[in-house]
Amino acid sequence: MIRSSRxxxxxxxxxxxxxxxxxxxxxxxPKKKKPSLQCHIEKNPSFSCAAAEKKDIISQLPDxxxxxxxxxxxxxxxxxxxxxxxxxxxxxxxxxxxxFDCRYLLGHQIDPYKxxxxxxxxESVNRFLWxxxxxxxVEKLFLRCGCYLGSSDFSFSLDLLSEIPSLKYFELSLxxxxxxxxxxxxxxxxxxxxxxxxxxxxxxCILSKCSRLISFRMGNCKSPPNLxxxxxxxxxxxxxxxxxxxxxxxxxxxxxxxxxEFANPELVKFIFDHVPQLQSIYLNVFKENIVPYVGGKxxxxxxxxxxxxxxxxxxxxxxxxxxxxxxxxxxxxRLDLSLYNIPQMDLLLLTQLLQSxxxxxxxxxxxxxxxxxxxxxxxxxxxxxxELKEMEISGFVGTENEIEFALYILKSAISLEKxxxxxxxxxxxxxxxxxxxxxxxxxxxxxxxxxxxxxxxAVSKTAQVFIxxxxxxxx
Numbered sequence: 001m002i003r004s005s006r007x008x009x010x011x012x013x014x015x016x017x018x019x020x021x022x023x024x025x026x027x028x029x030p031k032k033k034k035p036s037l038q039c040h041i042e043k044n045p046s047f048s049c050a051a052a053e054k055k056d057i058i059s060q061l062p063d064x065x066x067x068x069x070x071x072x073x074x075x076x077x078x079x080x081x082x083x084x085x086x087x088x089x090x091x092x093x094x095x096x097x098x099x100f101d102c103r104y105l106l107g108h109q110i111d112p113y114k115x116x117x118x119x120x121x122x123e124s125v126n127r128f129l130w131x132x133x134x135x136x137x138v139e140k141l142f143l144r145c146g147c148y149l150g151s152s153d154f155s156f157s158l159d160l161l162s163e164i165p166s167l168k169y170f171e172l173s174l175x176x177x178x179x180x181x182x183x184x185x186x187x188x189x190x191x192x193x194x195x196x197x198x199x200x201x202x203x204x205c206i207l208s209k210c211s212r213l214i215s216f217r218m219g220n221c222k223s224p225p226n227l228x229x230x231x232x233x234x235x236x237x238x239x240x241x242x243x244x245x246x247x248x249x250x251x252x253x254x255x256x257x258x259x260x261e262f263a264n265p266e267l268v269k270f271i272f273d274h275v276p277q278l279q280s281i282y283l284n285v286f287k288e289n290i291v292p293y294v295g296g297k298x299x300x301x302x303x304x305x306x307x308x309x310x311x312x313x314x315x316x317x318x319x320x321x322x323x324x325x326x327x328x329x330x331x332x333x334r335l336d337l338s339l340y341n342i343p344q345m346d347l348l349l350l351t352q353l354l355q356s357x358x359x360x361x362x363x364x365x366x367x368x369x370x371x372x373x374x375x376x377x378x379x380x381x382x383x384x385x386x387e388l389k390e391m392e393i394s395g396f397v398g399t400e401n402e403i404e405f406a407l408y409i410l411k412s413a414i415s416l417e418k419x420x421x422x423x424x425x426x427x428x429x430x431x432x433x434x435x436x437x438x439x440x441x442x443x444x445x446x447x448x449x450x451x452x453x454x455x456x457x458a459v460s461k462t463a464q465v466f467i468x469x470x471x472x473x474x475x
């Protein structure tokens with residue numbers, strides 16, 4: 001018997017999910033032949049609609065499938081399935097990923113524009129965890145403490161994490177985070193803070209108590225001016241800081257750090273005291289010219305860097321590329337460069353960047369709104385690049401300047417294996433995730449013209465040129 005409209009909604013959701021599941025599985029659910037009315041009455045005269053309704057097809061599915069379906073429901077709907085029958089009573093307690101928001105924790109009577117009491121939210125989380133047979137089995141916890149983006153004054157204590165021994169991933173948003181973690185939290189591996197007011201000392205407190213933390217993300221947070229990622233036994237490998245207000249300086253003493261990504265309106269001071277394993281960096285600064293920093297201090301601080309991705313305005317890049325030295329990134333193997341707002345930039349200036357990265361094997365160039373089509377006064381001397389094997393140009397329109405740059409690569413990269421030209425641009429979203437921005441496709445004549453100009457121009461016998469509308473992303 002269905003006791004509430006929410007449980008009815010859960011059942012409808014289950015039915016839809018099962019229908020989708022049956023289509024995706026290799027062995028779909030067998031279809032039953034619909035017998036004629038005459039045949040059915042003769043074989044089963046006692047048949048009734050009530051008897052058919054008693055047959056519960058959904059509950060006949062294995063527990064693993066039911067738990068997987070419940071895991072995609074909101075928490076409130078998932079808990080509501082416990083009243084259906086004895087079979088359903090404990091299934092929701094086996095879901096390992098839990099997502100809360102303040103409306104579920106405090107009820108619909110809360111005022112979304114008033115500050116919520118921290119004790120009420122923590123007590124609500126505690127009550128839920130105990131109702132699902134304790135805290136064991138919770139591996140991922142998502143906690144949204146406010147109702148709107150400006151509600152970050154609520155103070156949250158991280159001591160809750162130490163009481164969930166199986167927790168591996170924790171995402172916290174819309175609150176204030178003091179240095180409140182007093183107990184060890186040795187299971188946590190991935191921490192994500194979003195729209196959080198990070199108080200001074202909170203980061204250092206987390207790093208000292210979470211000994212197995214591997215990945216740390218801060219996005220759209222209010223930060224103290226100085227951040228320090230330091231610890232004698234720090235296991236941190238991946239660090240992402242995106243648009244955090246207030247940060248002025250970041251200090252690193254992390255012997256296991258492998259990748260660092262930073263996107264912010266303004267450049268901050270980086271102090272790389274001890275990062276022997278750091279191999280990959282992404283930099284995107286909206287309001288400042290970072291080309292002198294990339295070609296200067298960054299190259300001196302991180303001579304072992306193997307992968308560099310950075311975003312720059314075209315006019316900034318064009319005005320600063322002349323100050324970049326030769327062979328400054330001696331160990332760089334992959335270079336990703338995104339240039340935007342560049343209607344008048346000469347792409348052949350990028351040849352100086354290639355000279356600074358003599359051992360680079362992959363060069364991925366992304367251009368936006370390129371219209372430069374002025375004739376060259378003199379042709380540039382071709383300097384051979386012996387290590388370059390893969391070249392990708394995204395946002396390719398087909399202007400004369402773009403063709404000249406592509407021809408330069410084909411004639412100078414003696415070990416080139418693949419050149420990929422894409423009409424659509426690539427946009428980096430962080431954490432090694434890309435998306436494409438749709439552009440109007442080339443006409444058939446434009447595509448054929450690009451192909452004819454580049455065909456047979458490669459000095460490398462193994463080079464292949466691919467001209468396509470959309471870029472392909474690596475898995």
